[in-house]
Each structure stands twice: as structure tokens, then as C-alpha cells.
Amino acid sequence: MADNQHSALNDDSFNQFQLEEYKNISNAHFETNKQISAFYRYYLLIASAPAIIFVWFKGGGNIINSLLNCPAENINVNLFVGFFMFILSIIGMFACFYMISFRLDSILYARTVNGIRNYFFSKRARNDSHFRVLPLLTNQPDYRQKHTFGIIVYSFGLINSIYFAIGARIIASVGEEFFTNYFLIKIPIILTNYGVSHSILAAISFFLLHIGYYRFIANYRKYSYMKTNIIGVDIDGVLNKHRDTFCTMLWEKKGITLWADDIDKIPVHQMTNSIITRNDEFDIFNDPEYWKRQDEFQTDVGKIIQELRNSFGYKIHIHTYRPWPQFSFGTISRVILETKWSDNSIKKITKEWLNRYNIEYDKLYIERTSIDKGRMKFIFLGSLFNLIRKDFKNRFFYTNNKPYRYFVEDDINNAKKLSRYCEYVFLIEQTYNCNTEIDMPINIIRVKDWKEIKEYIKELG
Structure with a gap:
């Protein structure tokens, strides 16, 4: 009632x-x-x-x-x-x-x-056409x-x-x-x-x-007016199974047992009663093998994205926050890290991973900072003289300056921010974003997989 x-x-x-x-x-x-x-x-x-x-x-x-x-x-x-x-x-x-x-x-x-x-x-x-x-x-x-x-x-x-x-x-x-x-x-x-x-x-x-x-x-x-054809896509937790890879390497490197479905908060070291430290996380993220070993989120994700590009006519802009390697935390020495990354770069690894699973895209943005608006003073001066460093341009910067029709995210806070700039945000359900008590904007749509995303896009146009 x-x-x-x-x-x-x-x-x-x-x-x-x-x-x-x-x-x-x-x-x-x-x-x-x-x-x-x-x-x-x-x-x-x-x-x-x-x-x-x-x-x-x-x-x-x-x-x-x-x-x-x-x-x-x-x-x-x-x-x-x-x-x-x-x-x-x-x-x-x-x-x-x-x-x-x-x-x-x-x-x-x-x-x-x-x-x-x-x-x-x-x-x-009733029919009102006789007076309308x-x-x-x-x-x-x-x-x-x-x-x-x-x-x-x-x-x-x-x-x-x-x-x-x-x-x-x-x-x-x-x-x-x-x-x-x-x-x-x-x-x-x-x-x-x-x-x-x-x-x-x-x-x-x-x-x-x-x-x-x-x-x-x-x-x-x-x-074309107000009918943008850009879909923004995150990678970790959206295109890959990063939780599974993290738990596997956590066991191999640290001997710590953690199940993927038990991760209810990102970063993991902030989970309640977590025995995992920030150093544990950084030791894994600073290893290029972690980024290379990622499995795709579902077996047909590449095929669905290919269909969205070729049959639906959308452009795929991939955004991923990967500021690695970082030397501020972790137990591995800088010399060893520099040796591991000598023939690698996070951008190179990301491109090779996308190609391995036949995930097509129009643009790839490797974000080096997660700051929402960037450094305000720097962005003001940079905008004035067109000198904004690429490292300070993240998904919020691009969606604020270019119309995105959809964005696919796994981070609930990112999704809420992106909902101000994108018409619809698809939030891939993960154990760390299932808090239904959070007041969500109406244009955020929770989905389980890419098949569901494709059906929504077919319906919404």
C-alpha cells in the first residue's frame, strides 16, 4: 500500500x-x-x-x-x-x-x-483524434x-x-x-x-x-545531434577476470589463500579484517605477468564488441587506469622491477592482450592518474595554452569533452561520476559493487555480462 x-x-x-x-x-x-x-x-x-x-x-x-x-x-x-x-x-x-x-x-x-x-x-x-x-x-x-x-x-x-x-x-x-x-x-x-x-x-x-x-x-x-556513437569501455573487471588472476598470483607469490568471490572491496587491502597489505597488492600489480595472464571476462566478449562496431556502427574507446609499475610501495627492489619491465610497457602489454582476444577498438587510453578533474591549477593553465599532459587526461576528462553514448564500468564510484557525462552507464556486477543501499542515478544500469549489454543497446538504440 x-x-x-x-x-x-x-x-x-x-x-x-x-x-x-x-x-x-x-x-x-x-x-x-x-x-x-x-x-x-x-x-x-x-x-x-x-x-x-x-x-x-x-x-x-x-x-x-x-x-x-x-x-x-x-x-x-x-x-x-x-x-x-x-x-x-x-x-x-x-x-x-x-x-x-x-x-x-x-x-x-x-x-x-x-x-x-x-x-x-x-x-x-479513448481516441481523441477528432479534436486533436x-x-x-x-x-x-x-x-x-x-x-x-x-x-x-x-x-x-x-x-x-x-x-x-x-x-x-x-x-x-x-x-x-x-x-x-x-x-x-x-x-x-x-x-x-x-x-x-x-x-x-x-x-x-x-x-x-x-x-x-x-x-x-x-x-x-x-x-547526429545528441546521437553520439561512442561506447567507453573499462578493461579490469569489464573485459577481464582480474579478481581471479589476482587471487591466483597472491597464492603463488605470498602463499595467501583468497577467493575471488570474497573480494567485496577494491583496493583489497581496505577490506574488513583483511590480512593483505598494500605491499602485497603492489608486488602483484608491479609484476608484468599479472597484466599478461588476465583471462577474458567471457568467451564471446570480442565477438560482441566486434558486432557493436561493425553491425551497430559504434566506436569503441577503451579506458583503463594502469599507472604501473610504481616504486612507492612493494617489497621488490627497484632494480628488479626495472629489469622486469625493461622489454615491457603497460601500453604494449595492454595492446597485445586486446589483440590476443580479438577485442577491436577505435581508441585506447592508458590513464596514469585517477584524479577526477586532474590538478585544477594545471588543467586551467594547460587548457589556456593547450598544454595539458596526456597523463592527466582520464575517462572523466574525455567524457566531459566528447559525447559518449554509453560507458561500461565495474567501479561504482566511477559509474556515478560518468553518469553525469554519458547517457547510460552499464555497471558490470562484481562482488565489490553490489551495495544496493547506494543511491544510484537513474541512467546507471546494472548488468551481468556483455550479452545483456548488447540487448540493452539494441533496445535503447
Whole structure:
């Protein structure tokens, strides 16, 4: 009974949230359309400026002929008019691009409103289509609208292309002589005089640039925007059975018996009543054989990842925290460790292990630090001058700077942090992350194996 009441309260809260969201996004949608209309009017006002220039330039006679075939005394004036029209066309192009983005945002708001409307209409048992006229589908309206907003894009492109062609033509007719006489430089490729056919070609090309950008950015919004295709994958505890290998080498090196299923905390030396010391752990982790002897998590993990890459179209970015060897702890001398690692590196070992089990990937990141945000002062200065050391770039850095659709983790704390940056985080169930009392974000999904991960990805898309 209490659970039902709690569920009802949650439903009421969510419904209230949806209603408020509906109001806010609807207002944002209409406000965006108003801004587009105002922006277009301002553009038309600015675009009319050349008419004033022409009136100022010459009250009568053949204005175009004077601009294109001017006497020597009018070179400066003609060049001013040419550059004015040329720059105006460039500004108009960027204004068009900006307004296209504005319009696509408006469509995104409209689709969101449709989704919220569908949420409430789907709760009704009977058919309400006889009085519903607004759509419920989140794939409407289309991002590319030839007969509505497309007309505005065409008008932008037409005006800008005419100004671009005329401005470039005027500059070409007088620019070479101007720069040669006054600055003693000659740029024949840019400032060579050309004919009417070249001007027409320049106008068409500039016009098609507007249309091409509109098509490109609309398709991007439709097929790629907020639809990232990157899956981040940890290695230890996700692709391999690191607990089993640890327990085996613990027995071989230290004579200590520990069963994999008894490991309920990582690092192991922090387990309650643990007889394993940090030195014991470091003696194993500092041995390259530990990293080479890992068994794969399940026999078909490589095949599943290959299917996710080739059939589902996802990119696999593997992240693993392996700052080894380390000499700060452990009982093995530094000389012996350096000898063991003389022909090895953790990156080389990791690549060879992935190849051995046919685990395909697009990028591999060996993390040298587990600090969430890195050293803040260093990252601030490094970001400013683009000098961030690779060692300080970890999975949190990459997921914060690049959209990841999924991430597969075994560490519950890492999963909670990654849930802020990734759409979904799959938490592979291990004995050390089964604490169900921890409040988990809703986009963390507990899974048992990679088969279950593949099924979720097929469902979520």
C-alpha cells in the first residue's frame, strides 16, 4: 500500500514537471520564432544599405558602368563600394547561418512539445483524434523545410550572392591597379579583372553555399545531434577476470589463500579484517605477468564488441587506469622491477592482450592518474595554452569533452561520476559493487555480462 502511494506521488510530481516543461518549452519555441522574424527584418533593412550607397555615389547616369569601368580619379570610391558590398555579403552569409541554427532550435523545441503532448494523450483510453490537430510525433516537424523556412534561406542566399558577385567584380576591376600603384604589391589571383560569366559563376557558387550549409546542418540535427556513437569501455573487471588472476598470483607469490568471490572491496587491502597489505597488492600489480595472464571476462566478449562496431556502427574507446609499475610501495627492489619491465610497457602489454582476444577498438587510453578533474591549477593553465599532459587526461576528462553514448564500468564510484557525462552507464556486477543501499542515478544500469549489454543497446538504440 505504501509503495503504491509512493508511486502515485512520483507520478503526480512527474506530471507536474512535464506540464511546467511544456509551458517553458512552448514559450521558448514561440519566442524563438519571434526572434527569427525580427532578425530577418533587421537583415532586410541592412541589406538595403547599398541602395543608399548608389544614390550617394552617383545621382544619375550608368552607375554599374561607372563602378566597373571607372576613371582613375574614382578608384578609391569604387574600391570602397566594392569592399562594402563584399563584406556585407559575408556578414549576410553568417547571419543566415546563425538564423538557421535559431530555426533548428525552434524545431527541437517543437518536437519536445510534441513528445510531452504525446505523454499525456497516451494516458487516455479513448481516441481523441477528432479534436486533436497538433502532432504527437517527436520526429515532426522536419528539420529541413523547403517550402517554409527554406524560402527565407533562399532569399538570404540570393541577396548575399548578388552583393558578393558585384562586390568582387568591382574590386577586381580596380583593385589590381590600386594596390600596384599605392602599395607596390600585386595579387593577380585575387585581384585580376574578370568578365560577366565569372561574376555569374561566383554568384551561383555563393548561393549554393547557403543551400549546402542548410542541408548539411539540418541533416546533422536530424541524424547526429545528441546521437553520439561512442561506447567507453573499462578493461579490469569489464573485459577481464582480474579478481581471479589476482587471487591466483597472491597464492603463488605470498602463499595467501583468497577467493575471488570474497573480494567485496577494491583496493583489497581496505577490506574488513583483511590480512593483505598494500605491499602485497603492489608486488602483484608491479609484476608484468599479472597484466599478461588476465583471462577474458567471457568467451564471446570480442565477438560482441566486434558486432557493436561493425553491425551497430559504434566506436569503441577503451579506458583503463594502469599507472604501473610504481616504486612507492612493494617489497621488490627497484632494480628488479626495472629489469622486469625493461622489454615491457603497460601500453604494449595492454595492446597485445586486446589483440590476443580479438577485442577491436577505435581508441585506447592508458590513464596514469585517477584524479577526477586532474590538478585544477594545471588543467586551467594547460587548457589556456593547450598544454595539458596526456597523463592527466582520464575517462572523466574525455567524457566531459566528447559525447559518449554509453560507458561500461565495474567501479561504482566511477559509474556515478560518468553518469553525469554519458547517457547510460552499464555497471558490470562484481562482488565489490553490489551495495544496493547506494543511491544510484537513474541512467546507471546494472548488468551481468556483455550479452545483456548488447540487448540493452539494441533496445535503447
